[in-house]
Amino acid sequence: xxxxxxxxxxxxxxxxxxxxxxxxxxxxxxxxxxxxxxxxxxxxxxxxxxxxxxxxxxxxxxxxxxxxxxxxxxxxxxxxxxxxxxxxxxxxxxxxxxxxxxxxxxxxxxxxxxxxxxxxxxxxxxxxxxxxxxxxxxxxxxxxxxxxxxxxxxxxxxxxxxxxxxxxxxxxxxxxxxxxxxxxxxxxxxxxxx
Amino acid sequence: xxxxxxxxxxxxxxxxxxxxxxxxxxxxxxxxxxxxxxxxxxxxxxxxxxxxxxxxxxxxxxxxxxxxxxxxxxxxxxxxxxxxxxxxxxxxxxxxxxxxxxxxxxxxxxxxxxxxxxxxx
Numbered sequence: 001x002x003x004x005x006x007x008x009x010x011x012x013x014x015x016x017x018x019x020x021x022x023x024x025x026x027x028x029x030x031x032x033x034x035x036x037x038x039x040x041x042x043x044x045x046x047x048x049x050x051x052x053x054x055x056x057x058x059x060x061x062x063x064x065x066x067x068x069x070x071x072x073x074x075x076x077x078x079x080x081x082x083x084x085x086x087x088x089x090x091x092x093x094x095x096x097x098x099x100x101x102x103x104x105x106x107x108x109x110x111x112x113x114x115x116x117x118x119x120x121x122x123x124x125x126x127x128x129x130x131x132x133x134x135x136x137x138x139x140x141x142x143x144x145x146x147x148x149x150x151x152x153x154x155x156x157x158x159x160x161x162x163x164x165x166x167x168x169x170x171x172x173x174x175x176x177x178x179x180x181x182x183x184x185x186x187x188x189x190x191x192x193x194x
Numbered sequence: 195x196x197x198x199x200x201x202x203x204x205x206x207x208x209x210x211x212x213x214x215x216x217x218x219x220x221x222x223x224x225x226x227x228x229x230x231x232x233x234x235x236x237x238x239x240x241x242x243x244x245x246x247x248x249x250x251x252x253x254x255x256x257x258x259x260x261x262x263x264x265x266x267x268x269x270x271x272x273x274x275x276x277x278x279x280x281x282x283x284x285x286x287x288x289x290x291x292x293x294x295x296x297x298x299x300x301x302x303x304x305x306x307x308x309x310x311x312x313x314x315x
Binding site: 118193 | 203207211214249278279280281285289294295296297299301302313
């Protein structure tokens with residue numbers, strides 16, 4: 001079964017139908033530039049792994065705290081029942097305070113559910129950004145192959161390189177998929193029933 | 195008898211948060227990691243509601259929606275989309291394919307339960 005794919009895997013899948021030129025060394029996309037692009041992708045992948053790891057740990061903590069809170073709540077209720085016949089006012093007051101605290105912890109945990117969804121949003125954005133980097137690299141390589149740069153010299157060459165970069169950026173923009181996440185914060189999203 | 199909800203998301207943390215919220219409210223939850231997994235499970239278990247993400251590997255949520263609506267049992271079962279996507283165009287696609295509603299992530303547990311309560315009573 002397919003679990004959440006790493007950013008790298010998602011990009012590999014997206015790129016599967018895009019032909020990659022054999023000769024990766026060129027004027028626009030030099031070996032150094034290629035290495036630089038690889039570095040960016042590696043770092044985006046590292047961010048994804050760190051965020052996923054942190055989210056997994058937070059979810060484990062969340063579930064544990066929530067179980068503890070529930071058992072604390074039940075315990076206070078049980079003590080309250082036992083103390084009630086005696087009618088000890090200070091004990092009952094303390095237990096009421098305990099119930100208030102348990103209720104507030106539960107409310108906070110509910111709010112944490114919304115925030116804990118950040119990992120999913122971040123992973124999708126990282127995959128989108130990695131995809132953009134990959135597309136730009138491929139377009140630079142493609143234009144390199146079509147450029148016939150060796151025949152051009154001096155200013156003509158410089159002008160053509162600028163043109164090549166602009167063309168690569170334009171094509172990359174057009175090939176770009178729609179951004180999957182537009183949220184700017186972790187506020188609850190809209191709901192619409194059809 | 196508790197109603198059963200099929201929760202579909204490739205993000206383990208989202209699945210856990212959804213399951214935590216729904217189980218806490220007394221629903222039974224079946225989890226699926228993508229559209230294909232959900233389709234397989236929907237064929238085995240006749241669930242009362244499907245809550246699905248859109249962007250997933252193997253089969254996305256819109257394709258799942260389209261295929262589920264072709265199955266006799268799922269012609270009328272509510273199918274809610276729970277996604278980061280909020281564009282009008284994709285929402286219209288979901289609506290045309292038979293989605294019951296559209297919830298944009300992140301979800302708030304109380305509001306999620308209200309909506310589910312509204313559509314499955």
